[in-house]
Amino acid sequence: MAVRNQEFLRGARDTLPLMLGALPFGMIYGAVAVASGLSPAAAVAMSAFVFAGSSQFIAVGLIASQTPPAIVVLTTLVVNLRHMLYSATLLPYLKHLHPAWRMALAFWLTDETFAVTVRRFQRGDGCRERHWYQFGSSVAMYLNWQLWSLVGLMLGNRIPQASDWGLDVAMPITFIGMIIPFVKTVPMMVCVLTAGAASLLTLGLPYKLGIIVSACAGIIAGLLAERSTKLAKGRATP
């Protein structure tokens, strides 16, 4: 029991910096949702039941430009496809859990919780209760997101120009902070630079498909770089 509490609290604590980044981002979501013409109840329900910041943000942008709901749902699917890559990464650590646990952790899976949790899991201490760490991070992110998107809604109602403040900058800045700890090797550097370059070359693709295409390009480049460094090493030490 003590271990569970400890893991839960550590998960929440390690998520605190990312909650700071989600603060302005949640607020801008709320403010933009008001400006898009979405009803307040619908904006709150989206945060509570979809719980996926960047796709919510993109969705209200599409709603503002009178996009048909089917296209908004399709875009949500594409933008969130990356979560399948995340769940593939976490699966080896969670597959022994009861389906109810897997369902709950899947519902709460975000970029932030994934980034924090994967580093905890990869430490490989074999702790049986480490899913409580992910649970702690999930609950912290969820409550934080509900709070700040609600504040953004109220702010957007009172101060309509709040949606032009540029609070959306919080997403790239938070993500930069999340990327840096991963970039420790040359293949990882190759991966990141390729994904970045590809994201600029695929801007023409509809429904934000460029994200998933660029990520795949980066992953392939990283794998190739890793293979070539291994081959070079193999030749140096026969």
Add this chain to the structure above:
Amino acid sequence: MTASEFILISGMAAVTFGIRFFLFALADRIRMAPWLEASLRFIPPAVLTAIVFPAVLLPKGDWDLSASNPYLVSAGVAAAAGIVTRNLLATIAIGLGAFFIGRFWL
């Protein structure tokens, strides 16, 4: 909430949860090829970078490579802060600080 909003949110919630849960639901019934497993480590930085680049280089949907683009400048400041401090909270706080200084005071 209107009926069309209800349908929209139900659809978004269903696809988002479906994506997040799909592999978790299969759990033990899938076995990954070794090359696929090796590629997993590259996923988080690749995905995040593919979101970040367009967001800071084309903040309003148009290219802006100038020093007067606060998104680009604060992203550069955040990256530098992250490399120097190796601290997530400092990276985010300094990056956001740089943005709001550039946006409102300069």
